[in-house]
Amino acid sequence: MPELPEVETIAQGLRLGGQGIPSLVGMKIERAHLLWERTLATPAPAEFMKRIAGQVIHAIGRRGKFLLFQLSPDTLLIHLRMSGDLIVEPAAAAVQPHHRLMLDFDNGLRLVFNDARKFGRVWLTADPQEVTAKLGPEPFDLELTAEKLHERLLTRRRLLKPLLLDQTFLAGLGNIYTDEALFLSRLHPNTPSDRLTLPHTEILLANIRQVLLEGIRHHGASIDWVYRGGDFQNYFRVYGRKGLPCPVCGTPVERILVGQRGTHFCAHCQKEEMEK
DNA sequence: ACGAGCGCCTGTCGGC
């Protein structure tokens, strides 16, 4: 799915406007059209339609990979999962094949949740904490120090990569940015989490933040057939580069499975056995 | 408390 940088890019775009599209802040939702029922996590379709009509978008934010739309009494949460995207278009435009939910505004525009694979989900709730309560810390939270991250790493006995992908451990990382952060940190994805030293954790946290910031600066990555305008895919160091030379040592990048996920790394730079 | 396996879905790509 879109990971933190892609979700942040979308949130900023909708909040600030640009490229001919106005900011959605202040827009009033007139009515909703649900084209794929399972897109709606909660409440039931009839109640959703009734409750969202007339609500105004007051703020647009992000928590982990969730988009948050602060409405009048309620909050709308959207998770794009693998193939979801948000589009602003004229409310009169033809309905495209993968449109799943459309929110018509009272100004002739609509916000569309488009999602080819139908994995994405939408929640409308008075209390967004009901949805986001289990999420781990935000990577850019200033209160997340290397010491605190190190403590959290030591309380678990898991492979490093699956742990970093666990949204209850840290919110926002996905497959791309995890591989990139581990590469920069010279850490093997199979490293047991409780073997990380504090110095290693400092390096890891700094690199997680760096790759996420790079992603945001490039407006995210555009891969597969879902194009969102970003170009961070041109700056991947290892992700999706199986067989291509490691940018540091030239050794061909390997692809293995870790926790059922395709994982890209340099076997020379990222040794499984760390020196203590 | 872990990881494996699978389900949810559609689309693309590479190999034969």
Add this chain to the structure above:
DNA sequence: TGCCGACAGGCGCTCG
């Protein structure tokens, strides 16, 4: 060319 499996930015579930 055409078919077919592998694979895809995610996550929740069950099962050992």
